[in-house]
Amino acid sequence: MAELINLLLLGMLAVTALGVVFLKDLFAVVMLFGIYSFLSALIFVNLDAVDVAFTEAAVGAGISTVLMLGTLSLTGRQEKMSGHKTLLPLLVVVTTGAALIYGTLDMPPFGNPENPVHQHVALRYIQDSPQEIGLPNMVTSVLASYRGFDTLGETAVVFAAAIGVLSLLGLPKQDRAAIESGLESHLVLKVVAKIIIPLIILFALYVQFHGDYGPGGGFQAGVIAAAAIILYALVFGLPLATQVVQPGLLKALAALGVLLYAGTGVASFFLGGNFLDYNVLAADPVAGQHLGIILIELGVGITVFAAMLSIFYAFASKAERKNIQ
């Protein structure tokens, strides 16, 4: 049954991908990409990767699509011409694809529990991490502790992206005169937004602190919290949103999150452990692990929230200025 669903979803993905290749209407292309992201999130659920599905839905279908739409509003929605050079790309792609197919032919079969992937390193994560780390969610254990260095790098990547977008587009200036903007006539939207924005923020907090036990964690929580403010900005206008959450504050928060994460690692130095060794943070190693993971997940959450929101602000401010002109 699961295989059947998988096959169906893969088929839908293939159709969507073809749509992206052939369509010229960029608005449709971007929407198809959102659908593509959602479908792959479904595949991830079907393949037991709930955390990944959560992130893909929030990031691919959420943030990425919003950013692409924001770009389209500035650049126009029609691809003017294509196929100016189809032969060489086609050749490259067919060669690459053939190489990959060749590579798959003696791969370990799909889903077989005897595969090397399941036999070596992963065994310890599955068997021992609930005792060593004390958390039921193995993904969080591996992410935050065994491979915490990767996650530190990931936080740095988000920070780097925020720096990049800020240097390219700049942050919006706070402008008290323009506060009366947004979707003035949409009363229903305003009322519903007022109801659900607090709920979204509550949910973000739940995801942040429940990530140790279920799917979720700092990254997803940060994206969801940013989405709440983005919704606010969409309905009530960017100037009002920048009054509520100020761009300068966001810049500082993004930096603080990285510092909190790295600082937790450095704290282990002084307590006699290696970098990011949470065992030494408390008297009991498992308690130390728990404390460490909460701290670094908080760092990730803060940085991701601030970075995503300032990236959105940067794009939105360009769009607003264009509308005024």
Add this chain to the structure above:
Amino acid sequence: MFEQHFLILPIVLPLMAAPLCILLGQRQLAWLLATLVSALSCVISVNLLYAALDQGVLSYAVGGWAAPWGIEVRMDAASAMVLSLVTAISTLVLIYAKASIEKEIDSSRHTLFYTAHLLCLTGLSGILSTGDAFNLFVFLEISSLATYTLVSLASDRRSLTAAFRYLVMGTIGATFILIGVGMLYMQTGTLNMLDLADRIAQSGPSRTLNTGLAFILVGVSVKLALFPLHMWLPPAYTHSPSAVSAFLASTATKVAVYVMVRFIFTIYGVEYVFHNMGMDLILLLLAIVAIFKCSFMAMAQSNVKTVLAYSSVAQIGYMILGISLASAAGLMAGLLHVFNHALMKGALFMAVGAVLYRTGSVDIKAFRGLGKKMPLTMAAFVIGGMSIVGVPLTAGFVSKWYLVTAALEQQHWLIAFLILLGSLLAVIYIFRVIEAAYLKKPDESAASKDIKEAPMLMLIPMWVLALGNIYFGLDTTLSVAAAESAAQWLTQSSMSVGGGQ
């Protein structure tokens, strides 16, 4: 008390300094912090280099989790050598940047420049230190994202398209590496480099591993601008701010060469890559084509930065040529050229940046008569240029010498001849600039009369690198010892793993 943590500090220090720069918010302070942190990392790296030469290999378990379950930071002579180089160049470039970016980057973005520079340094140090294949990908992306930002900071609008092209090609390269690492993981169940090497040796060749290697090599070739995947490099180096060109030209591609060496020699082993898959011939051919095609391209350019950019692609050809000889001598020559080329390109790009600072142009016409007006800058340019050509008593001569020796050791007379011929081409494109500076008359317009020597803060780092070219051309003990020990360590470990079959 921090000695046992030295391995991780070159990554953590710039990583923590980058957000601090943003929090400081003031560009003078940000510059000071960035330079100090970079210098401190450099001191630590040189320390590590001596420790690595002494003890062979240093290892550090991040999070206290032993490899392969946790991520290991590993340092041997090869990584410590490139790391010392990268941190040293970063420090010099930061000193140089203070004056240089005044004219090239809008002052409101200076803090962002220092932050992005530190993030790029973090990424490069991470790539050089990590012992985990996936962790390498993460750090590669940190450095790449920071690089795209750095390139696009220039006020010239062409820097935007250059950065975009770099972003698209760089991301394709990184995704190829991701696919390759996935295939490795699929076949072995581990991500730690040493563990991977063991398990690949045990399992022997398979299609999945072959494909994985092919994808990794293509991905890394994009990052190191191996011909014909170099198209992003000339525009990126030409249009980015001078300080960025100097930093990228002397570090980013060098680190990519290191990644290639790591995958070929440590993970797969010489036996697998060169004997089973015949990659040496492909790399050799590409390297030779790169040397000649791009040297000719360099001759045809009128923008001096573009000349240097094409020359970089050609010089990368020499490094890959050394690797493709598949011997300890060849690898050593390749690594030595990595080191020496960083010195010469750093000095050259800094000299060109100084010219841009004073004259506002990097066209070859702007160089006319500068031999008299900016004597110190042009002298540094001449030293760097001679080093590129491979004139005796410069660092470039040393690495070309070892390269030719390595080729002759295997009776490859034709290759040795081609290396010498390539140097001849370098004479032509370098001499065009020198001719303009010393032999052509300056145009006597009013604006060009007040051209003065570049400011001190730019001259000092430029001359440190220029003198470095001469020092490492005369006294080769440190550079050759490091490269030799690195090459021995890499080929030995690779042979012993290969022998375990």
Add this chain to the structure above:
Amino acid sequence: MSVIVDYYNYWVVVFLMMAGFYTVIAANNLVKKIVGLNIFQTSVFILYISMGKVSGGSAPIVAEGITTYSNPLPHVLILTAIVVGVATTAVGLALVVRIKRAYGTVEENEFKDKDDLI
């Protein structure tokens, strides 16, 4: 027949990757290039998650009565890779916005008529 059951997943994923890859290198519009890049990367994510699946396994969160879990490591790797992907997308799109402002176009063939290659 068993070959198909064993590998169909990977083959479809290869097709998806190549559709994305083709869009990146053949598209004329810079926004579409970025979309293609995203499709390419998302497909690689599916490749990783596919290799972590154990038939009959369940999500790697400890629960009573479950003995077979899928492999958590690819999930962790892909979580990181997704973040890297969105970071690249954001910077790429910001570049597109700036290019539009500086050149007035985001169509690749229109650059070649002007002073730059892309």
Add this chain to the structure above:
Amino acid sequence: MILETISNILLIVGAFFALTGAYGLFKFPDFFTRVHAASVTDSIATILLFLGLILRTDFDLVAVKLVFVLVFVLLTSPTASHALAKSARHGGVATLAESNNKDNTDG
């Protein structure tokens, strides 16, 4: 047993409405009728599907979570449909009746 039967019926009917919504989205002639078809999926199909699912739980935390999701969907989906329709109206998309009239007067 009885619960399961009821749940099955609810799920099947819910799926039916979801399908009709999708079918209508393709078949209906203009924008507003299509939004109407799509909102059938949002409202009645969602309610039925969630009720069916809740009956299949042990009425524990999972059921509570499902109720939360249901409330959230019921809040947001109609709002989205409303916003769509209103923006279309605002942007000058004509209803079926209007465009028919226009055709008649033109003809």
